[in-house]
Amino acid sequence: MRSLVLVGHGSHVNSRAARSVYRVAEELRQLGSFSEVIECFWKEEPSLRQALRVTGSTDVTVVPFFLSDGYFTDTVIPRELGLGHQGPVPPEGIARVLGGKTVRYLPPYGSFPGLSDVLVACAREALPEANAEDVALVLLGHPSARRGGHLERHAQVIREARQFAEVQVLYLEDHLAHAPWLDVIQAEQVVVVPFFSDHALSEAAPPLSVSLGVQDGQAGGKSVTVAPPVGTHPGLARMLAGHALNATQDGFSGDADRVHLAAWTELMQLARRGLRLGEAVITPQGTLFDLRNALDEGRPSAELTTFVTVEGLRDTIRVDDSGAHRPVRTFRNLPRHWRAVFSEDDLPAAIHALYPATVEEAYSCGCHSLRSTPWPTTARRQTGIYARVQKAAPAQVEEVARRVCSRCLRTRLWASQPLPHTFLTGVPGAVPCAEACTYLIAAVREHLAERPAEENSADG
Amino acid sequence: MRSLVLVGHGSHVNSRAARSVYRVAEELRQLGSFSEVIECFWKEEPSLRQALRVTGSTDVTVVPFFLSDGYFTDTVIPRELGLGHQGPVPPEGIARVLGGKTVRYLPPYGSFPGLSDVLVACAREALPEANAEDVALVLLGHPSARRGGHLERHAQVIREARQFAEVQVLYLEDHLAHAPWLDVIQAEQVVVVPFFSDHALSEAAPPLSVSLGVQDGQAGGKSVTVAPPVGTHPGLARMLAGHALNATQDGFSGDADRVHLAAWTELMQLARRGLRLGEAVITPQGTLFDLRNALDEGRPSAELTTFVTVEGLRDTIRVDDSGAHRPVRTFRNLPRHWRAVFSEDDLPAAIHALYPATVEEAYSCGCHSLRSTPWPTTARRQTGIYARVQKAAPAQVEEVARRVCSRCLRTRLWASQPLPHTFLTGVPGAVPCAEACTYLIAAVREHLAERPAEENSADG
Numbered sequence: 001m002r003s004l005v006l007v008g009h010g011s012h013v014n015s016r017a018a019r020s021v022y023r024v025a026e027e028l029r030q031l032g033s034f035s036e037v038i039e040c041f042w043k044e045e046p047s048l049r050q051a052l053r054v055t056g057s058t059d060v061t062v063v064p065f066f067l068s069d070g071y072f073t074d075t076v077i078p079r080e081l082g083l084g085h086q087g088p089v090p091p092e093g094i095a096r097v098l099g100g101k102t103v104r105y106l107p108p109y110g111s112f113p114g115l116s117d118v119l120v121a122c123a124r125e126a127l128p129e130a131n132a133e134d135v136a137l138v139l140l141g142h143p144s145a146r147r148g149g150h151l152e153r154h155a156q157v158i159r160e161a162r163q164f165a166e167v168q169v170l171y172l173e174d175h176l177a178h179a180p181w182l183d184v185i186q187a188e189q190v191v192v193v194p195f196f197s198d199h200a201l202s203e204a205a206p207p208l209s210v211s212l213g214v215q216d217g218q219a220g221g222k223s224v225t226v227a228p229p230v231g232t233h234p235g236l237a238r239m240l241a242g243h244a245l246n247a248t249q250d251g252f253s254g255d256a257d258r259v260h261l262a263a264w265t266e267l268m269q270l271a272r273r274g275l276r277l278g279e280a281v282i283t284p285q286g287t288l289f290d291l292r293n294a295l296d297e298g299r300p301s302a303e304l305t306t307f308v309t310v311e312g313l314r315d316t317i318r319v320d321d322s323g324a325h326r327p328v329r330t331f332r333n334l335p336r337h338w339r340a341v342f343s344e345d346d347l348p349a350a351i352h353a354l355y356p357a358t359v360e361e362a363y364s365c366g367c368h369s370l371r372s373t374p375w376p377t378t379a380r381r382q383t384g385i386y387a388r389v390q391k392a393a394p395a396q397v398e399e400v401a402r403r404v405c406s407r408c409l410r411t412r413l414w415a416s417q418p419l420p421h422t423f424l425t426g427v428p429g430a431v432p433c434a435e436a437c438t439y440l441i442a443a444v445r446e447h448l449a450e451r452p453a454e455e456n457s458a459d460g
Numbered sequence: 461m462r463s464l465v466l467v468g469h470g471s472h473v474n475s476r477a478a479r480s481v482y483r484v485a486e487e488l489r490q491l492g493s494f495s496e497v498i499e500c501f502w503k504e505e506p507s508l509r510q511a512l513r514v515t516g517s518t519d520v521t522v523v524p525f526f527l528s529d530g531y532f533t534d535t536v537i538p539r540e541l542g543l544g545h546q547g548p549v550p551p552e553g554i555a556r557v558l559g560g561k562t563v564r565y566l567p568p569y570g571s572f573p574g575l576s577d578v579l580v581a582c583a584r585e586a587l588p589e590a591n592a593e594d595v596a597l598v599l600l601g602h603p604s605a606r607r608g609g610h611l612e613r614h615a616q617v618i619r620e621a622r623q624f625a626e627v628q629v630l631y632l633e634d635h636l637a638h639a640p641w642l643d644v645i646q647a648e649q650v651v652v653v654p655f656f657s658d659h660a661l662s663e664a665a666p667p668l669s670v671s672l673g674v675q676d677g678q679a680g681g682k683s684v685t686v687a688p689p690v691g692t693h694p695g696l697a698r699m700l701a702g703h704a705l706n707a708t709q710d711g712f713s714g715d716a717d718r719v720h721l722a723a724w725t726e727l728m729q730l731a732r733r734g735l736r737l738g739e740a741v742i743t744p745q746g747t748l749f750d751l752r753n754a755l756d757e758g759r760p761s762a763e764l765t766t767f768v769t770v771e772g773l774r775d776t777i778r779v780d781d782s783g784a785h786r787p788v789r790t791f792r793n794l795p796r797h798w799r800a801v802f803s804e805d806d807l808p809a810a811i812h813a814l815y816p817a818t819v820e821e822a823y824s825c826g827c828h829s830l831r832s833t834p835w836p837t838t839a840r841r842q843t844g845i846y847a848r849v850q851k852a853a854p855a856q857v858e859e860v861a862r863r864v865c866s867r868c869l870r871t872r873l874w875a876s877q878p879l880p881h882t883f884l885t886g887v888p889g890a891v892p893c894a895e896a897c898t899y900l901i902a903a904v905r906e907h908l909a910e911r912p913a914e915e916n917s918a919d920g
Binding site: 332402407428 | 738862
C-alpha cells in the first residue's frame with residue numbers, strides 16, 4: 001500500500017485556489033499507481049498537520065503541487081509535516097519515519113525532469129500543423145519561478161534536443177504588453193507555454209495573451225500562439241505518478257495504518273445503522289448510503305440535488321448557501337438542499353470530503369491518543385508574516401477564538417475544553433480540535449494588526 | 461380568554477434592549493390577569509407582524525412599553541399591526557377586528573393615569589425616612605418625553621395632591637452636570653425619579669447621578685437622591701394590568717383562536733413522539749420533555765447546563781456561542797451545551813421562546829393558508845429611514861437576501877421559494893418565511909447606503 005499526498009496552498013477566502021490540486025489528484029487516482037491520493041492544504045482541509053493522520057498506509061509520498069522552490073516548499077510544508085528540515089529539498093527528496101509511517105517529501109513538481117517532455121507536448125499540441133523546427137518556443141514563468149532555476153533547466157534540456165528553432169525563457173512582468181520580449185526571437189512563428197499550474201486563478205487578472213500583447217494570434221508582426229498552462233496538460237498526472245513511484249523504488253511498500261483502519265471500520269459499522277455526524281446525517285438505503293444535511297432529513301429526494309460522486313459532493317460543500325467559500329469544513333454552515341448517494345466502497349472518501357480528518361481524530365480522541373497542541377506551541381512554530389502571533393496575549397487569543405471557533409463544530413482540546421464523547425459515541429456535534437487551525441492563526445494575526453499585541457500583559 | 465401583547469422596540473445588535481419588556485411581561489404573567497402575556501418587538505422576534513398569529517385568544521390588548529408618544533407608537537406599531545391608523549392614540553385606544561381577533565391598541569404606558577401613583581411610590585421608597593412635605597420631587601425625562609405631554613401631566617397631578625414641597629420636571633440634556641437645574645428648587649432635600657423604563661441600556665452611558673452632577677448624594681449644596689427608574693418599580697405591572705383590563709371592560713372576552721390551538725395541538729402530538737425542529741430536538745422523557753440543540757443529542761445531561769424555566773432558556777438562546785446577539789431566532793447559530801426540561805404545560809412557551817411564530821406559520825403553511833407578502837409590498841410599507849428600500853432593484857434585494865437569508869433556516873415563500881414540507885411533516889430544517897423581516901430590511905437599507913440604488917435598472 002502506498003499513499004500519495006498532493007499538497008496545495010489553498011485559501012481562506014477563495015474556493016478556486018484549490019481546483020488545480022483537486023483536478024490533478026483526480027487524474028492521479030484514475031491512474032491507480034497509488035493505493036490512495038490525498039489532497040492536503042495549508043489554508044484548507046485536510047491541513048498539512050492532518051496529512052499523516054488521514055493517509056491509510058504507512059508509506060507516504062508527499063508531492064508539493066508547486067512549480068518552484070520557495071518559502072512554501074522549503075519552510076512551510078516541512079515544518080507543518082514535522083520533518084525537521086528547512087531549506088531547498090534535494091531531487092531525491094527527504095525521507096523520515098514519523099509516527100510509524102515512512103514519509104518521503106519530494107521537491108516541487110516543477111523540478112521533476114519529466115516535466116520537460118510535458119512542456120514540449122504542450123507546445124506541439126498547440127501547433128499541431130506546424131513544423132517545430134520553424135517555431136520559437138517561449139516558456140513563460142511567474143517571476144517567482146526564477147527561484148531554484150527549474151524553468152531554466154527545462155529550457156536547456158529542450159534546447160539541447162534541438163526540436164524547436166529556438167527556446168527562450170520569459171518571466172511574467174509588467175512591461176510585456178508592448179511585446180519587447182519578441183525582439184530577441186528570430187522565428188516568425190512563436191508558441192508560448194505557460195509554466196503555471198492553472199489558468200489565472202483570479203477572474204480579475206487579464207488572460208496571458210493580453211499580458212503578452214498578443215491580439216488575434218499576432219504580436220510584433222509574428223504569429224504567436226499561447227498554449228494552455230503546463231499544469232493542465234493531460235500527461236502531467238502520469239509523469240507525476242511515475243516520478244513519485246520512482247522515488248519510492250527502494251523495495252519498501254507500506255501496510256495499512258492500523259489506527260486509520262480501526263477508525264474507518266468503526267465509522268462504517270455505525271453508518272450501517274444510520275449516523276448523524278456534525279450537521280450531516282448518513283442513512284443506509286439497501287446497499288447504498290444517503291448523505292445529506294440533517295436539516296434536510298425526511299425531505300423527498302426529488303426536492304434535493306443528488307450527487308453520486310465524491311467530487312460532486314466536495315464541490316457542493318466547499319461553499320455555503322450564500323456561495324461563500326468554506327475554508328473550515330466544520331464551520332456550522334454546511335449547505336442544504338442536496339443529497340449524495342454512495343456505495344459502501346465510496347462512503348469513506350465522501351465523509352473524508354465532507355469533514356476531513358474528523359473520523360481519525362474522533363477515533364483517536366476516544367482512545368485517549370489524540371495529542372493536542374497548546375496555543376503557545378502552535379504560535380512558536382509560525383514563521384513569516386504569522387510569526388507575530390507569538391506576541392498575542394492569552395486573552396487576545398481567547399477573544400479571537402471565541403468569535404471564530406464559536407462558528408465551528410469542533411471542541412478545542414488545545415484550550416483544555418473537555419470532550420468526553422464524539423459523534424462516534426453518539427453525540428452528533430462532538431468533534432475534537434487537536435490544535436489551532438491556520439484560519440484561527442490568520443484571524444489572530446489580523447486581530448493584532450488592528451490592535452497591537454499587549455506584550456507586557458499576560459491576560460490583557 | 462384574553463391576550464396581552466407588550467410591545468418593545470428590540471434591537472438587531474444589542475441583546476439588552478429587550479430586557480425591560482421581558483421583565484415586566486414576566487411580572488404581568490405572574491399577576492395572571494390575562495390568559496397570556498406575549499412580548500413583541502419591531503427588531504426582534506416575535507415581530508409585530510407576527511403578533512396576532514402568536515396570540516392564543518381572539519381578544520388582544522396591545523400595550524406599547526414606551527413612556528412617550530412618538531414615531532414608534534404613532535406610526536410603526538399601528539402600521540405593522542395593520543390597524544389602518546396613523547398618529548396619536550387616544551387614551552381609550554383604538555379597537556379593530558383583524559383576522560377574526562378583536563384588537564385594542566392602547567397609547568404608551570407613560571400616558572396611563574395610574575403612573576402618577578407609581579412615580580410617587582418611587583419617590584417615597586427612595587427616601588423612606590423623609591417627610592415628603594420637606595422634599596422636592598424632580599421627574600427626570602428623556603427629551604423625547606416632551607412629546608404628548610404625559611410627564612408634565614403626571615407632575616401636575618402630583619403637584620395638586622400637595623404631597624411634596626414642590627414638583628419639577630427636568631429633561632436629560634447635556635448641560636445638567638453643573639447642576640443649574642437645582643437653582644429653581646427651594647427645598648434642601650431633593651428626590652429625582654427617572655421617567656425611564658429601565659436603567660441606562662448602554663454600559664457606556666454615565667449613571668444618571670453623574671449626568672445630574674450628584675456626588676455622594678450631594679449637588680449644589682443640597683441632598684439629592686436618585687430613585688430607580690419608574691419602569692422598574694414592582695408596582696408597575698399591576699398598574700399596567702389594571703389599566704389594560706379596564707380598557708377591555710366592554711363585556712367582551714375572547715375565545716381560543718382555532719388555528720393557534722390546532723397548530724399547537726399538532727406540535728404537541730409530534731413532541732410526544734420526539735421531534736427535531738430546526739437546529740433543536742425535543743425528546744419526551746416520562747412526563748417531561750428534554751429540549752436541546754440537536755448537535756448535543758446523546759450528550760449526557762451532566763455535561764450540559766440545564767434550564768427548567770422558559771426565561772432561562774430564552775436568555776440562553778438569545779445569544780450565540782460567541783455571546784453575540786441573535787436578532788433572528790431562526791439564524792443557524794443556535795447555541796450549544798445546554799438542555800431545557802419542561803412539563804407538557806410549559807413546552808409550548810419554551811418552543812415559542814426558541815423559535816417564535818414558527819409553529820403557527822408552519823401549520824398555516826401546511827394548510828395553504830399562510831399568505832406571503834412579496835418584497836415590493838413589504839418595501840412600500842416602510843417609512844422613515846427605511847422608506848428608501850423601495851428604491852432597491854430586485855437584484856439588489858436578492859444579493860442581500862442571498863447573504864443574510866442563507867444564515868437562516870427559513871425558506872423565503874415571499875421570494876417564491878417552494879416549501880412542500882415543514883418540520884411538522886418531518887423535515888427538521890423546513891420553516892416558512894412569509895415576508896421579509898426587519899433584519900433583512902435593515903440590511904437592504906445598509907446595502908443601498910454603501911451602493912446607491914440603481915433606480916433605472918430592474919435587475920441591476
